[in-house]
Amino acid sequence: xxxxxxxxxxxxxxxxxxxxxxxxxxxxxxxxxxxxxxxxxxxxxxxxxxxxxxxxxxxxxxxxxxxxxxxxxxxxxxxxxxxxxxxxxxxxxxxxxxxxxxxxxxxxxxxxxxxxxxxxxxxxxxxxxxxxxxxx
Numbered sequence: 001x002x003x004x005x006x007x008x009x010x011x012x013x014x015x016x017x018x019x020x021x022x023x024x025x026x027x028x029x030x031x032x033x034x035x036x037x038x039x040x041x042x043x044x045x046x047x048x049x050x051x052x053x054x055x056x057x058x059x060x061x062x063x064x065x066x067x068x069x070x071x072x073x074x075x076x077x078x079x080x081x082x083x084x085x086x087x088x089x090x091x092x093x094x095x096x097x098x099x100x101x102x103x104x105x106x107x108x109x110x111x112x113x114x115x116x117x118x119x120x121x122x123x124x125x126x127x128x129x130x131x132x133x134x135x136x
Contacts, residue, residue: 098123
């Protein structure tokens, strides 16, 4: 019996959407206000979905305290109250779009979770804009 469990977290981070290969004019045209030279911030909502078989001994798919600790230690501590472009290695050379952020978070957590689990990450950049990885 496969069941999905979810952990919802929150972090705040600043970023600037910018492609250094483009002119300032093209960056402003494509990214608009998100290309602000002095950055801008979001209150991100992160939903981590783990799907797997229920362990007959514990009744858990995964121990939610352990999952919470993994997310805190490897995602929140790394990105919360940070300037993603400046303060993180992951986005030093990667445009910190919501799409890229969700992919980076997925890869961080995928390394930390046993392969028996399916993993899906949903990231809300705003109340109305969100991304998921994997998409299927």
